[in-house]
Amino acid sequence: xxxxxxxxxxxxxxxxxxxxxxxxxxxxxxxxxxxxxxxxxxxxxxxxxxxxxxxxxxxxxxxxxxxxxxxxxxxxxxxxxxxxxxxxxxxxxxxxxxxxxxxxxxxxxxxxxxxxxxxxxxxxxxxxxxxxxxxxxxxxxxxxxxxxxxxxxxxxxxxxxxxxxxxxxxxxxxxxxxxxxxxxxxxxxxxxxxxxxxxxxxxxxxxxxxxxxxxxxxxxxxxxxxxxxxxxxxxxxxxxxxxxxxxxxxxxxxxxxxxxxxxxxxxxxxxxxxxxxxxxxxxxxxxxxxxxxxxxxxxxxxxxxxxxxxxxxxxxxxxxxxxxxxxxxxxxxxxxxxxxxxxxx
Amino acid sequence: xxxxxxxxxxxxxxxxxxxxxxxxxxxxxxxxxxxxxxxxxxxxxxxxxxxxxxxxxxxxxxxxxxxxxxxxxxxxxxxxxxxxxxxxxxxxxxxxxxxxxxxxxxxxxxxxxxxxxxxxxxxxxxxxxxxxxxxxxxxxxxxxxxxxxxxxxxxxxxxxxxxxxxxxxxxxxxxxxxxxxxxxxxxxxxxxxxxxxxxxxxxxxxxxxxxxxxxxxxxxxxxxxxxxxxxxxxxxxxxxxxxxxxxxxxxxxxxxxxxxxxxxxxxxxxxxxxxxxxxxxxxxxxxxxxxxxxxxxxxxxxxxxxxxxxxxxxxxxxxxxxxxxxxxxxxxxxxxxxxxxxxxx
Numbered sequence: 001x002x003x004x005x006x007x008x009x010x011x012x013x014x015x016x017x018x019x020x021x022x023x024x025x026x027x028x029x030x031x032x033x034x035x036x037x038x039x040x041x042x043x044x045x046x047x048x049x050x051x052x053x054x055x056x057x058x059x060x061x062x063x064x065x066x067x068x069x070x071x072x073x074x075x076x077x078x079x080x081x082x083x084x085x086x087x088x089x090x091x092x093x094x095x096x097x098x099x100x101x102x103x104x105x106x107x108x109x110x111x112x113x114x115x116x117x118x119x120x121x122x123x124x125x126x127x128x129x130x131x132x133x134x135x136x137x138x139x140x141x142x143x144x145x146x147x148x149x150x151x152x153x154x155x156x157x158x159x160x161x162x163x164x165x166x167x168x169x170x171x172x173x174x175x176x177x178x179x180x181x182x183x184x185x186x187x188x189x190x191x192x193x194x195x196x197x198x199x200x201x202x203x204x205x206x207x208x209x210x211x212x213x214x215x216x217x218x219x220x221x222x223x224x225x226x227x228x229x230x231x232x233x234x235x236x237x238x239x240x241x242x243x244x245x246x247x248x249x250x251x252x253x254x255x256x257x258x259x260x261x262x263x264x265x266x267x268x269x270x271x272x273x274x275x276x277x278x279x280x281x282x283x284x285x286x287x288x289x290x291x292x293x294x295x296x297x298x299x300x301x302x303x304x305x306x307x308x309x310x311x312x313x314x315x316x317x318x319x320x321x322x323x324x325x326x327x328x329x330x331x332x333x334x335x336x337x338x339x340x341x342x343x344x345x
Numbered sequence: 346x347x348x349x350x351x352x353x354x355x356x357x358x359x360x361x362x363x364x365x366x367x368x369x370x371x372x373x374x375x376x377x378x379x380x381x382x383x384x385x386x387x388x389x390x391x392x393x394x395x396x397x398x399x400x401x402x403x404x405x406x407x408x409x410x411x412x413x414x415x416x417x418x419x420x421x422x423x424x425x426x427x428x429x430x431x432x433x434x435x436x437x438x439x440x441x442x443x444x445x446x447x448x449x450x451x452x453x454x455x456x457x458x459x460x461x462x463x464x465x466x467x468x469x470x471x472x473x474x475x476x477x478x479x480x481x482x483x484x485x486x487x488x489x490x491x492x493x494x495x496x497x498x499x500x501x502x503x504x505x506x507x508x509x510x511x512x513x514x515x516x517x518x519x520x521x522x523x524x525x526x527x528x529x530x531x532x533x534x535x536x537x538x539x540x541x542x543x544x545x546x547x548x549x550x551x552x553x554x555x556x557x558x559x560x561x562x563x564x565x566x567x568x569x570x571x572x573x574x575x576x577x578x579x580x581x582x583x584x585x586x587x588x589x590x591x592x593x594x595x596x597x598x599x600x601x602x603x604x605x606x607x608x609x610x611x612x613x614x615x616x617x618x619x620x621x622x623x624x625x626x627x628x629x630x631x632x633x634x635x636x637x638x639x640x641x642x643x644x645x646x647x648x649x650x651x652x653x654x655x656x657x658x659x660x661x662x663x664x665x666x667x668x669x670x671x672x673x674x675x676x677x678x679x680x681x682x683x684x685x686x687x688x689x690x
Contacts, residue, residue, distance in 0.1 A: 096512035101453050108446050153512045160505055167441035167498045 004028040004076050005252060006119075008061050008110070009083030010054065011038040013196045014125065014185055016046055017245035018081060020194070023050040025249045030074050032067070033084065034060035037199060045193040061106035064113075071117040079121030079252050080110055085157070088203055089301075092154035103157035104164070111168050114175055121255035122177040123248055126162055128237070128267070129155040130181060133303045140237075140273070140309035143181070143265045151301050169263040176262050178251040183237035183269035183308050185244050187328035188335035195335035196241075197344075205279060206238075206329070210336035213289045216345055220291055222276050224298035229305055233276040237269035237307035240328035243321045244268055250319040269308025270321040279329070286326040287333045349373040349421050350597060351464075353406050353455070354428030355399065356383040358541045359470065359530055361391055362590035363426060365539070368395040370594045375419050377412070378429065379405035382544060390538040406451035409458075416462040424466030424597050425455055430502070433548055434646075437499035448502035449509070456513050459520055466600035467522040468593055471507055473582070473612070474500040475526060478648045485582075485618070485654035488526070488610045496646050514608040521607050523596040528582035528614035528653050530589050532673035533680035540680035541586075542689075550624060551583075551674070555681035558634045561690055565636055567621050569643035574650055578621040582614035582652035585673035588666045589613055595664040614653025615666040624674070631671040632678045 005022055009015040010031030016038075019029045023046070031043065031054050040056065047053040055074065059066045061084045071077060085103045086092065092099040107124075114122065132148030134141045150156035165177050186206045188195030201217075202208045212220040225232035247268045254260055274282075280291055314320050339345050350367055354360040355376030361383075364374045368391070376388065376399050385401065392398040400419065404411045406429045416422060430448045431437065437444040452469075459467065477493030479486045495501035510522050531551045533540030546562075547553045557565040570577035592613045599605055619627075625636055659665050684690050 093512075094516055096509065096516050097453055097457055100449070100509050100512075104445070104449055108442055112442055112446075156508055156512070163501055164441065164445050167438075167445075167501070171439055171441050 002026060002028045003078040003256065004030060004074060006030050006032060006070070006074070006077050006080045007083065008032045008080065008106070009085065011035065011040065011042040012083055014241060014244060015083040016042045016194045017189060017241045018083070018248045019046050019054050020049050020189065021242070021245040021249050022252070023052050023054065027252070029054040030070065030077065031056045032059045032061060032070055034058065038197065042194055048193050049189060049191050061109055062102055064109045067109050068113055071113050077117060077119050079123065079256055080114070080119060081123040081248055081252065082107065082110055083125050085125070087154060089152045089154045090203065092152050096153035099153045099157055103161060107161050107164055111164070115173055120175060121252060122165065122175060123251045123255065124161060124165055124177060124179050126179050126181045127155070127158050128181050128183045128269070128306055128308065130159050130162065131306060134306060139305065140271060140307050141267065142309045143267055143312055166263060176255040176260065178255050179263070179265045180247060180251060180268050181265065182244060183239050183267070185241045186238045187240045187242065187331040189242060190331055192331070192334045192338040195332070195338070205276060206332050209280060209283050209291055210332050211345070212293065213283070213287070213291050213333065214336050214340060218292065220280065220293035221296035222280070222293060223296050223302060225295045226298070227304045229275055231275050231277045234302060235273040235275050235305035235307060237272060238274055238279065238325060238328065239269050239321055240323040243323055247313065247317065247319045250317045254317060264316070266313040266317055267308040267310055268313055269310050271308055271310045272325070273305060273307035274325060279325070282326055283329045283333070286329045289333065347371060347373045348423040348601065349375060349419060351375050351377060351415070351419070351422050351425045352428065353377045353425065353451070354430065356380065356385065356387040357428055359586060359589060360428040361387045361539045362534060362586045363428070363593045364391050364399050365394050365534065366587070366590040366594050367597070368397050368399065372597070374399040375415065375422065376401045377404045377406060377415055379403065383542065387539055393538050394534060394536050406454055407447060409454045412454050413458055416458050422462060422464050424468065424601055425459070425464060426468040426593055426597065427452065427455055428470050430470070432499060434497045434499045435548065437497050441498040444498045444502055448506060452506050452509055456509070460518055465520060466597060467510065467520060468596045468600065469506060469510055469522060469524045471524050471526045472500070472503050473526050473528045473614070473651055473653065475504050475507065476651060479651060484650065485616060485652050486612065487654045488612055488657055511608060521600040521605065523600050524608070524610045525592060525596060525613050526610065527589060528584050528612070530586045531583045532585045532587065532676040534587060535676055537676070537679045537683040540677070540683070550621060551677050554625060554628050554636055555677050556690070557638065558628070558632070558636050558678065559681055559685060563637065565625065565638035566641040567625070567638060568641050568647060570622070570640045571643070572649045574620055576620050576622045579647055580618040580620050580650035580652060582617060583619055583624065583670060583673065584614050584666055585668040588668055592658065592662065592664045595662045599662060609661070611658040611662055612653040612655055613658055614655050616653055616655045617670070618650060618652035619670060624670070627671055628674045628678070631674045634678065
């Protein structure tokens with residue numbers, strides 16, 4: 001019998017790609033999303049890719065009554081992947097209460113409902129932001145690296161959510177959880193039927209690159225070329241979103257099927273540190289499109305360098321990033337072209 | 346014109362004593378309490394002491410609609426002192442979601458309502474637990490000592506609440522806040538009309554001492570006499586609850602009247618580290634009553650020693666702990682006798 005997974009934020013960037021991979025791995029998916037930062041057409045895109053339409057409920061996870069109705073309607077939910085969250089760092093500084101409320105209450109509602117409806121597995125979207133700027137000895141960063149004070153209310157909600165899940169599991173409830181700490185997710189589905197849809201000016205590098213290449217933005221600024229890195233620009237670990245989505249399938253199999261620890265943490269990255277300059281350079285080479293860019297002063301709050309040691313995910317989860325950076329960048333460009341074609345931007 | 350202060354948890358131990366001191370300093374007080382861990386007779390006790398009956402609303406601060414009705418009813422609230430919180434360390438380990446929800450949502454509700462109703466000052470009940478076990482160089486502990494990972498969900502909610510308030514103030518809202526980090530509050534009002542009313546087996550030393558002296562408990566265990574302290578027992582900073590209450594009046598005057606920083610932190614302690622053994626010994630000497638006690642093994646999670654450097658509160662807040670330990674212990678005993686007389690226990 002098929003297992004059913006509730007995917008909160010399932011019409012978002014990572015949520016939609018994960019829904020595709022879950023369906024292709026044989027799971028039934030119920031998407032819950034309030035569409036605050038995505039749209040319902042994503043469900044069509046998922047259906048076009050997989051041939052299966054996921055169930056979709058437009059519900060805000062902060063609304064416990066509405067959320068409970070979803071649990072009651074789909075009686076046999078086996079696991080939850082919780083993507084739904086407010087995620088803009090800058091906005092979180094301006095509206096911290098909104099972030100603390102949305103990201104805390106939605107998690108509490110889900111965790112409270114799990115035992116009531118016999119849901120056993122919980123996968124949480126965390127972030128490498130919990131590591132802050134790791135010290136030199138801690139690069140590439142493992143799951144045991146110290147957690148550092150968050151740089152923004154957004155980052156703090158990720159830490160707090162990890163703590164809430166940890167304390168809940170430690171209280172002895174019959175639930176298992178995997179915390180996935182993502183590095184920098186990029187790219188789009190190779191079909192270009194789903195991808196990233198940033199609201200307004202993108203916060204992330206790749207959408208800014210593709211929008212600049214497209215002429216939507218005049219110029220890309222690379223913030224800082226005097227960092228202590230080989231070319232002076234910041235270093236990140238860019239993980240292809242389809243690879244990242246597959247890590248969720250592995251994580252779900254692990255929490256539902258195996259005799260494992262009740263809570264486990266995995267870095268989801270490639271293990272490859274790539275500079276901002278390299279990203280732009282590889283994008284131009286992979287697509288043949290020029291990007292108008294220049295160096296600007298460092299931006300406050302930016303981490304100099306961080307990349308993953310993904311050994312634990314490789315060995316324990318049996319998951320590995322498969323894609324090359326060029327491939328991921330090409331899918332991002334293909335998606336940007338599709339958005340133009342559809343008249344979205 | 347009198348200023349009005351909303352005191353959440355105002356029928357609780359510290360809340361009731363603070364209400365008395367606020368009234369005696371000329372403030373009007375509105376108490377909000379859900380009576381989950383206190384009773385409405387405390388309002389009578391406050392009235393007997395001060396001759397003024399504080400307004401009382403039985404409302405759970407997690408119920409935003411009911412809370413907003415209080416703000417709307419008492420139109421001119423100038424400041425809030427937020428005591429209402431779930432506070433049992435052991436229970437927080439067993440029911441972490443209850444603690445994260447109660448202590449987070451109640452704070453968010455209050456902070457969200459403040460600008461809507463023009464409330465300017467916010468005093469928050471924090472705890473020396475945020476310092477964990479300070480290193481030797483950091484004893485006595487100042488407000489600049491590092492914040493350490495919380496030992497319980499309860500302790501974590503105090504840290505998270507401090508962070509939420511900090512981020513809210515930093516977002517530029519027109520509100521000022523003082524965070525008071527209490528050491529170990531003890532004693533009762535000298536009138537014995539209000540005091541501490543622990544539910545079931547007391548978590549704190551002094552109620553356990555007075556209940557053992559009364560014969561309600563068979564024996565007091567002192568957990569550990571092999572700590573690195575002069576007599577081998579743990580060291581704490583016991584602050585008389587009436588002194589502590591007065592610190593809130595000073596803090597409220599500061600956030601409402603003065604041209605000060607938008608957020609300030611103060612340790613509220615005596616500066617005097619006292620061992621568990623000394624407490625029992627001084628209790629017996631101050632009251633002439635014997636306590637049946639013995640040493641037992643260390644208890645997991647206990648901090649070895651912590652006491653305050655209260656210089657900042659002394660100098661900046663203009664507040665100082667006035668009472669001797671014996672005096673505080675005598676009031677605790679007088680209160681215990683009163684509870685017996687009233688047939689409460």
